[in-house]
Amino acid sequence: MxxxxxxxxxxxxxxxxxxxxxxxxxxxxxxxxxxxxxxxxxxxxxxxMAARWEGGAAAAMMVQLPANAQTGPAAAALAALPGVAEAIPLERERLAALLRPWLGDAAGLPLPGMIELRLSTLGAGVEALPEAIQAAIPGARVEAHGIWVARLSALARSxxxxxxxxxxxxxxxxxxxxxxxxxxxxxxxxxxxxxxxxxxxxxxxxxxxxxxxxxxxxxxxxxxxxxxxxxxxxxxxxxxxxxxxxxxxxxxxxxxxxxxxxxxxxxxxxxxxxxxxxxxxx
Amino acid sequence: MVRLEDITLRYRPGAAPALSGLDFALEGGSFTWLMGPSGAGKSSLLKLLHLAILPSEGRLNVMGTAIHAAGRKELPALRRRIGVVFQDFRLLPHLDVLENVALPLRIAGRGEQQLLADATELLRWVGLAERMKDRPEALSGGEQQRVALARAVVARPALLLADEPTSNLDAEQSRRMVNLLRQMHRLGSTVIVATHNEALPDEYPAPILRLEGGRLASHG
Incomplete structure (x- = not known):
């Protein structure tokens, strides 16, 4: 030793x-x-977290069409906008299923045409998209929570x-x-x-x-x-x-x-x- | 073996030279006394010769290598061929006597078995084999001096330098130390011994290199 x-x-x-x-x-x-x-x-x-939010935001923008708008041409007009990867019309059955928890089985209710937008990017262009949608389809209402999700995602990246x-x-x-x-x-x-x-x-x-x-x-x-x-x-x-x-x-x-x-x-x-x-x- | 041409040494730029205008050569296999009063530059010259410092001016050649022109990486191999007995011994206090003596062999990369055998043999040569497991602090001044000698010669140096190796020893121990140095000379090493003891060259005649005020006063 x-x-x-x-x-x-x-x-x-x-x-x-x-x-x-x-x-x-x-x-x-x-x-x-x-x-x-x-x-x-x-x-x-x-x-x-950023990756998850980015994934969610990509499919999170919803457009409610005015009563007189045709779903098919509106979807084509939206898909042509810059920053939009895909515009998917929501089927009436799916919309009814989404509302069922609040309204019950109200088959007679007139439901508006809804289009789900998948965005190709969550960059700066997203901010201008609601305005472009309004210009393409006057009277359309935009649920733009994807922008907030994009901001959260940017925060997570930071x-x-x-x-x-x-x-x-x-x-x-x-x-x-x-x-x-x-x-x-x-x-x-x-x-x-x-x-x-x-x-x-x-x-x-x-x-x-x-x-x-x-x-x-x-x-x-x-x-x-x-x-x-x-x-x-x-x-x-x-x-x-x-x-x-x-x-x-x-x-x-x-x-x-x-x-x-x-x-x-x-x-x-x-x-x-x-x-x-x-x-x-x- | 050693050639100095117009060597000047300053410890700091602009300071007074510790050595100046040194010009001499020593043949391989020679034994030389380096003499002079305190402050004459003996220790500075030995430091220069074992490459602990480099000359400020002039040309220094040691064992065929032009030191003034050599790269820094060339010097360690050269230093390993030089043994030095320091005036203050410079034994490592955290190592025992055997490991102190084995140190140059470790630095040279020798195998464990061989270096311990060689170090033990050298300690036997200086009469300290029975103290090999002691720390240096447990040894007398004379014993530490002999350990320092054993360490200096264990790697069979071509050039052996000793700085006042007898200054801490009594007459009997001094005689023994000089005899050990002369044995190394007989074995082929070039030996330079710095001393201010004027009696030693009378007792053991050899060429004398005499310094005064950092200059060469005589050689012969």
């Missing part, structure tokens, strides 16, 4: 197990990994972009943290590094030892962060399920990717920081 410990120390000539041993770095990386997991889940959920931005920011802060920890390690082992350098150790050898140790600690912290994030995301997913369906499903793949991603960021950052410092030696 003592011999194994002695050999392990020998394979760590910079003494980094002692110089970089505190819980600070893994703890901070764990906090960053937790934030990253939340941001990632937020981005995925926002993307799922939230998604914001969440990815937060994730990138968390990555950048983690990299800065690793750089500071690496500089602290260099300061603690300054004399030893110079001795190894003077004995012929290459920049690559010294940087790799630092990077390996720092990547191990960051990976460890990220595992802890992912483990803490899992029950939290499960809880949030359960709370949001009635509103969002399975949009907040557990991102197992993302959680599993956190430790290797954290280790990779730490390894690259430590390599760069140590090599930059070593450039100051001849």
């Amino acid at each position: 003592a011999e194994r410990l002695r050999r392990a120390r020998g394979r760590d000539p910079l003494g980094l197990r002692r110089a970089l041993s505190g819980p600070l770095l893994p703890g901070l990386v764990a906090a960053m990994a937790l934030l990253a997991a939340l941001a990632m889940a937020g981005a995925v959920a926002a993307a799922a 939230l998604e972009a914001l969440a990815w931005l937060v994730l990138a920011l968390v990555g950048a802060v983690a990299a800065a943290m690793v750089a500071v920890a690496t500089r602290a390690g260099i300061a603690a082992r300054h004399a030893t590094i110079v001795i190894l350098h003077d004995m012929g150790a290459t920049d690559s050898t010294i940087a790799s030892r630092f990077a390996g140790r720092i990547a191990f600690l960051a990976g460890l912290g990220a595992v802890l962060g992912a483990v803490l994030a899992a029950p939290l995301l499960y809880l949030l997913g359960g709370l949001a399920a009635p509103l969002l369906g399975n949009a907040l499903a557990m991102p197992w793949g993302g959680l599993a990717a956190l430790p290797p991603a954290a280790a990779l960021i730490a390894w690259l950052t430590a390599q760069a920081a140590v090599r930059l410092w070593l450039r100051g030696l001849p």
